[in-house]
Amino acid sequence: MRFRCNTCLGEFEEAGPDGVSYAHVCPPVVQARVQRNAVVLFVPLDQIRLDDTITVLRAGQETETLVSATQPNDVRLHDRQVPRPTGEQRDENATPVDVDTSARPDKNRPIKAEGRGRTPI
Numbered sequence: 001m002r003f004r005c006n007t008c009l010g011e012f013e014e015a016g017p018d019g020v021s022y023a024h025v026c027p028p029v030v031q032a033r034v035q036r037n038a039v040v041l042f043v044p045l046d047q048i049r050l051d052d053t054i055t056v057l058r059a060g061q062e063t064e065t066l067v068s069a070t071q072p073n074d075v076r077l078h079d080r081q082v083p084r085p086t087g088e089q090r091d092e093n094a095t096p097v098d099v100d101t102s103a104r105p106d107k108n109r110p111i112k113a114e115g116r117g118r119t120p121i
């Protein structure tokens, strides 16, 4: 069965094509390093503005450019990852509550963090 995580909106199957079960964990939040009004900021990706200046790898060289002037093969540099706030991360790995390693996390053992849950899709 396929699910969408209600916290990070990631989509995943309960098991991979090889049948191995998958425990979803929300990834860290990615922030981009931008210069805005001559100030360096780290902003969520959906808050990058066209008038921000970013550093990209272009033809093998670090290049500063306006977001509005980026080229298709530019690769943004200097992003950082930050942990999600408490309660904003789902972690389906089983809590280490006993020694029964055959128990599935969603059957007999609680998961580590519920986050905002998941929805079958």
Ligand SMILES: [Zn+2]
Pocket: 005, 006, 007, 008, 009, 010, 024, 025, 026, 027, 090
């Ligand atoms: Zn998630």
